[in-house]
Structures are given as structure tokens and as C-alpha cells.
Amino acid sequence: MKKFDILRYLRRFFALVLAVTMAGTVAVYWYCKNNQTYTASVNIKYLHDGIKDGFAPDGTAMNVDEIYSSKVISQAMESLGCKAASTWCAPTARWKS
8 A cells, every 4th residue: 555645745736725725815814804893992080070960070961972972082083193993003002181
């Protein structure tokens, strides 16, 4: 019985192995590029005295929806230098005041 020689098969089917490898690499890259999502979290700490009673610093009723709305988040991203939602920003960015 003949001994199995893997190098012989690799040399014989090198073009096929290379083509399948490259096609697989392109397919995985395309899939990852089109299905990647990002998640961000924000911790907001209120430091003024009126927050305990539900008031903003200017004395009006506090509305937290105004703080984490998409418009406010977009403005914050632009202030970090990101022009669009798909632009890469540092994942470890921290805001402190």
C-alpha cells in the first residue's frame, strides 16, 4: 500500500487551494464589513443640587430624553471628530467634566 503524501496533493491542487482560500477570505471580509455593529454606553452623573427634585440647572423640569437623543449623540460624535455614524472613533473615549 502506498504511503499518503500530503505534499503531493498540495502541489497537485495548489491553484484550487489558493483560489478557495482567496474566495473564502473575500467572503468573510465582505460579511464582516456589512454586518458589523457598534454599541456605545454613556454614564451621566448630575452634580447640581436641584436634580434631587427633578430640576435642571436652569430651574426647568429635567427631561433626560433631551440628553440621550440621537441629535445630541450626533453632536457629541462630531465634537470628537466623527463626521458620520459609520466613522471610526476611539472605542475608549471618556468624557469627564
